[in-house]
Amino acid sequence: MKRQEFINQLMERANGTPCERGEAFAPANIALCKYWGKRNAELNLPVNSSLSISLGSLGTRTVVRYAECADGVFLNGEAAPRAFSARVSAYLDLFRRGRQFFEVRTENTIPTAAGLASSASGFAALVKALDELLGWGFSLCELSMLARVGSGSASRSLFDGFAVWHMGQRADGMDSFAEGFSEDWKELRVGILEVSNAWKKVGSTEGMNRTRETSELFEAWPAQAQCDYDELRTAIAAKDFPMFGKTAENNAMAMHATMMAAWPPLCYWLPQTVSLMQEVWCAREGGLDLYFTMDAGPNLKLLFLEESRAAVKALFPMVQVVEPFA
Amino acid sequence: MKRQEFINQLMERANGTPCERGEAFAPANIALCKYWGKRNAELNLPVNSSLSISLGSLGTRTVVRYAECADGVFLNGEAAPRAFSARVSAYLDLFRRGRQFFEVRTENTIPTAAGLASSASGFAALVKALDELLGWGFSLCELSMLARVGSGSASRSLFDGFAVWHMGQRADGMDSFAEGFSEDWKELRVGILEVSNAWKKVGSTEGMNRTRETSELFEAWPAQAQCDYDELRTAIAAKDFPMFGKTAENNAMAMHATMMAAWPPLCYWLPQTVSLMQEVWCAREGGLDLYFTMDAGPNLKLLFLEESRAAVKALFPMVQVVEPFA
Numbered sequence: 121m122k123r124q125e126f127i128n129q130l131m132e133r134a135n136g137t138p139c140e141r142g143e144a145f146a147p148a149n150i151a152l153c154k155y156w157g158k159r160n161a162e163l164n165l166p167v168n169s170s171l172s173i174s175l176g177s178l179g180t181r182t183v184v185r186y187a188e189c190a191d192g193v194f195l196n197g198e199a200a201p202r203a204f205s206a207r208v209s210a211y212l213d214l215f216r217r218g219r220q221f222f223e224v225r226t227e228n229t230i231p232t233a234a235g236l237a238s239s240a241s242g243f244a245a246l247v248k249a250l251d252e253l254l255g256w257g258f259s260l261c262e263l264s265m266l267a268r269v270g271s272g273s274a275s276r277s278l279f280d281g282f283a284v285w286h287m288g289q290r291a292d293g294m295d296s297f298a299e300g301f302s303e304d305w306k307e308l309r310v311g312i313l314e315v316s317n318a319w320k321k322v323g324s325t326e327g328m329n330r331t332r333e334t335s336e337l338f339e340a341w342p343a344q345a346q347c348d349y350d351e352l353r354t355a356i357a358a359k360d361f362p363m364f365g366k367t368a369e370n371n372a373m374a375m376h377a378t379m380m381a382a383w384p385p386l387c388y389w390l391p392q393t394v395s396l397m398q399e400v401w402c403a404r405e406g407g408l409d410l411y412f413t414m415d416a417g418p419n420l421k422l423l424f425l426e427e428s429r430a431a432v433k434a435l436f437p438m439v440q441v442v443e444p445f446a
Numbered sequence: 447m448k449r450q451e452f453i454n455q456l457m458e459r460a461n462g463t464p465c466e467r468g469e470a471f472a473p474a475n476i477a478l479c480k481y482w483g484k485r486n487a488e489l490n491l492p493v494n495s496s497l498s499i500s501l502g503s504l505g506t507r508t509v510v511r512y513a514e515c516a517d518g519v520f521l522n523g524e525a526a527p528r529a530f531s532a533r534v535s536a537y538l539d540l541f542r543r544g545r546q547f548f549e550v551r552t553e554n555t556i557p558t559a560a561g562l563a564s565s566a567s568g569f570a571a572l573v574k575a576l577d578e579l580l581g582w583g584f585s586l587c588e589l590s591m592l593a594r595v596g597s598g599s600a601s602r603s604l605f606d607g608f609a610v611w612h613m614g615q616r617a618d619g620m621d622s623f624a625e626g627f628s629e630d631w632k633e634l635r636v637g638i639l640e641v642s643n644a645w646k647k648v649g650s651t652e653g654m655n656r657t658r659e660t661s662e663l664f665e666a667w668p669a670q671a672q673c674d675y676d677e678l679r680t681a682i683a684a685k686d687f688p689m690f691g692k693t694a695e696n697n698a699m700a701m702h703a704t705m706m707a708a709w710p711p712l713c714y715w716l717p718q719t720v721s722l723m724q725e726v727w728c729a730r731e732g733g734l735d736l737y738f739t740m741d742a743g744p745n746l747k748l749l750f751l752e753e754s755r756a757a758v759k760a761l762f763p764m765v766q767v768v769e770p771f772a
Contacts, residue, residue, distance in 0.1 A: 336670035337663045337703055344662040344707075366709065373711045377663055377703035381670075383692065384727065385699045391717030401710065 123162050123269055126293055127214045130265060136257020140185070144248030146277045147179035148230050148241045150310060150421050152368040152413060153349045154375045155272050155285065157332045157341060161325075163293040164272040167332075168345035170285045171352050172276040175310065175442050178230050179241035179277070184249040187221040194225045208246070211270045215250060224249075243270035244277030264298040281445060282356060284349075303356050304445045311422030311432055311439040313412075315392045324416040327379060327386050335382040344374055365411030365423050372413040379416075390418040396436075403435055410435075449488050449595055452619055453540045456591060462583025466511070470574030472603045473505035474556050474567045476636060476747050478694040478739060479675045480701045481598050481611065483658045483667060487651075489619040490598040493658075494671035496611045497678050498602040501636065501768050504556050505567035505603070510575040513547040520551045534572070537596050541576060550575075569596035570603030590624040607771060608682060610675075629682050630771045637748030637758055637765040639738075641718045650742040653705060653712050661708040670700055691737030691749050698739040705742075716744040722762075729761055736761075 149172040157167040191212060193205040200208070212222050224246065228238050247266045251258050258266070260278045264285070267274035276283040279300030288296030322330075331338050348371040355364035379386035397420065400412050408431055411423045422439065424432050432439060475498040483493040517538060519531040526534070538548050550572065554564050573592045577584050584592070586604045590611070593600035602609040605626030614622030648656075657664050674697040681690035705712035723746065726738050734757055737749045748765065750758050758765060 335700075336673070337666045337700060337707075340663045340666045347662070369711070370707065370709050374661075374663060374707040377707040380706070381663075381696065381700040381703040383696050384730075385695070385723075387720065387723065389720050391721045394713065394715050394720050395717045397711075397713065404710075 124214060126163055126269065127266070129292070129294070130258075130262060131256070133262065134254075134256040134258065136251070136255040138255035139252050142184045142249035142251065142253030143182070144245045144252065145179060145181045146241045146244030146248060146274075147174035147176060147280060148238060149174045149273065149276045149283065150413060151273060151276070151415065152364075152423075153345055153352055153371050154415070156345070156375045156378065157328050157338065158272070158325075159287075160291070160293065161329070163296075164268050165293050165296050166272060166285070166287045167342045169287040169349050170273070170276065170345070171349055172273070172283050172285075173308070173310065173444050174277065174280050174283065175230075176280070176444055176446055178442060180226055180228050180230075180238060180245040182224060182226040182242070182245035182249045184225075184246070184253045185223045186253075187223040189221060191221050192223040194223075196227055200226075211243070211246070214269070215254065239271040240273040240277045243267045243274035246270065247274075248278070261297045261299060265293070265296065268293075268296065268298070284353075305356065305359060306445050307426040308444060309422075309424050309426060309429060309432075310442040310444060311424065311436065312442065313396055313420040313422060313436055313439055315390050315396070315418040315420070320388070320417060322386060322388075327388075327416050330384075330386060331379050331382045333382075335378050337381040338378045341374065341378050345371065348374075361409060361425055365409065368413045368423055369411040372415075375416075376414065388414075388417050393418045393420065396420050399435065403431075408432075408435075450540060452489055452595065453592070455618070455620070456584075456588060457582070459588065460580075460582040460584065462577070462581040464581035465578050468510045468575035468577065468579030469508070470571045470578065471505060471507045472567045472570030472574060472600075473500035473502060473606060474564060475500045475599065475602045475609065476739060477599060477602070477741065478690075478749075479671055479678055479697050480741070482671070482701045482704065483654055483664065484598070484651075485613075486617070486619065487655070489622075490594050491619050491622050492598060492611070492613045493668045495613040495675050496599070496602065496671070497675055498599070498609050498611075499634070499636065499770050500603065500606050500609065501556075502606070502770055502772055504768060506552055506554050506556075506564060506571040508550060508552045508568070508571035508575045510551075510572070510579045511549045512579075513549040515547060517547050518549040520549075522553055526552075537569070537572070540595070541580065565597040566599040566603045569593045569600035572596065573600075574604070587623045587625060591619070591622065594619075594622065594624070610679075631682065631685060632771050633752045634770060635748075635750050635752060635755060635758075636768040636770060637750065637762065638768065639722055639746040639748060639762055639765055641716050641722070641744040641746070646714070646743060648712060648714075653714075653742050656710075656712060657705050657708045659708075661704050663707040664704045667700065667704050671697065674700075687735060687751055691735065694739045694749055695737040698741075701742075702740065714740075714743050719744045719746065722746050725761065729757075734758075734761075 151172045153171040155170040159165045191209045193200040193208045244267045264275040264278045275285045275298040285298040351367045412420045477498045479497040481496040485491045517535045519526040519534045570593045590601040590604045601611045601624040611624040677693045738746045
């Protein structure tokens with residue numbers, strides 16, 4: 121099934137009222153059970169379900185208006201880089217009627233393409249803004265499928281708090297959507313340790329494809345991810361922080377492991393990444409309840425509870441602490 | 447089957463003449479297809495066959511004599527560290543007749559326990575020296591099985607050049623031995639990049655066990671290793687260096703990947719390890735035929751041909767170049 125057919129099928133459900141402009145915010149999200157590997161690249165259908173936590177006010181705010189004779193794409197107040205504009209315009213192509221153009225003004229409160237998932241909040245904010253502008257009147261579940269077509273992990277950025285993205289089974293992708301879930305965890309903290317905010321040399325789609333095609337170890341990934349997904353749901357329901365942290369960290373390490381076994385080898389880590397990881401392991405051996413996760417980039421996201429905040433701050437003075445349920 | 451029974455069974459084949467002393471040298475070896483995971487921990491029987499290259503004059507020289515009332519174990523001219531002596535004495539227990547003691551003087555030309563496989567050359571030199579002292583008159587194949595009981599990878603250090611260690615199928619371990627093979631490759635170079643010669647916090651036996659027990663990705667390892675083993679044999683026969691280098695590097699990365707997905711995560715890399723890996727990848731993208739392998743430690747072993755020596759030296763001035771077939 122083609123991307124356009126998928127969109128057309130969804131558009132038959134549209135029943136809202138168009139506006140002159142659309143404006144929306146979507147949070148970044150950190151996957152605790154990662155989206156890694158596509159069963160369908162055209163529709164961004166994954167080989168495993170994933171689970172994330174959204175980062176509250178860290179994310180993307182986007183305003184969409186109609187434009188006269190060409191798309192205009194602005195990022196943080198300036199004309200966006202070419203690759204960025206091209207990706208947005210290609211996505212807008214899916215929704216144009218005739219010679220219709222858009223102005224997209226997007227502001228990130230997080231570094232772009234540094235493994236802090238700004239394409240996730242970007243596409244999520246864009247579909248919400250388009251929903252208002254074009255008057256689709258879609259549910260968050262429907263919007264999550266539209267966002268998914270732009271960037272898989274964007275499906276989870278429609279929600280605050282915890283979100284799951286069901287991998288789905290259908291070839292047409294109509295059952296591969298995200299939803300929030302009602303559990304919260306007031307004491308949970310995410311600590312961002314930025315190692316580099318440079319643009320990635322190998323994007324995550326390319327990274328996934330290379331891994332799926334060349335890494336022998338990848339064959340064990342979908343089963344591990346399913347298992348981690350179940351464990352995380354259990355840990356969240358029980359507020360079992362050690363189980364939660366262990367499962368998230370192990371899932372991230374396993375994802376990076378599948379990449380390292382790819383050819384050419386794919387290693388998003390920088391020397392400082394290893395040094396921070398070793399510090400976390402050392403602190404944990406010393407009794408601190410501290411875990412981390414990492415996306416396809418060099419940055420660490422620490423996971424801890426409010427009671428450990430002072431100890432974490434002492435260990436990593438540069439940490440940026442997020443309260444997902446504030 | 448117990449270790450002692452295995453030894454007793456082999457000892458029935460002994461038919462040589464004892465001497466007053468035994469002296470032997472064994473080379474270190476670098477696995478190109480790694481030994482990683484035991485199917486029998488008591489007998490050091492592996493889950494996969496492995497393949498290595500010996501490092502010529504880098505290795506261990508050992509002299510064994512009878513001693514009066516206790517074992518004496520000396521490493522590089524000094525009384526050996528307690529853990530080292532204890533391991534040697536426990537191994538000697540397998541061969542004692544009555545109240546028999548030994549003096550073992552061992553000299554390493556490579557750092558001990560820094561992932562440069564000195565336990566391999568150590569046990570290989572020890573069994574060769576014992577063969578002379580105790581007059582077993584064993585073949586290299588039989589000695590490789592004795593060495594294997596001391597340290598799995600020691601089985602391959604009985605040979606110069608390339609060696610293979612057949613995993614074997616039998617429960618009693620009598621078909622799990624190493625042998626050299628006649629192929630040589632005069633132009634092949636191994637470049638040692640030492641990041642640290644500190645003692646390892648987690649020994650390789652513990653690392654293997656933890657990985658086998660907790661890493662979901664490990665289930666894909668034995669099949670990958672078998673495939674890499676076959677590819678390396680093909681590449682060596684054809685003197686296909688890119689295939690050789692790629693297979694060895696991918697095998698090492700996959701081994702480290704299985705560890706990272708273990709719990710607690712096992713990462714032998716230091717920040718500088720990642721930095722050196724990135725330099726190799728960068729040089730290769732720039733056209734240099736350069737690959738690396740790594741054991742359960744932070745050091746890199748570069749693989750290249752004589753024609754690239756100057757370029758490699760320029761890139762890594764601290765590299766120690768070994769000519770395995772000199």
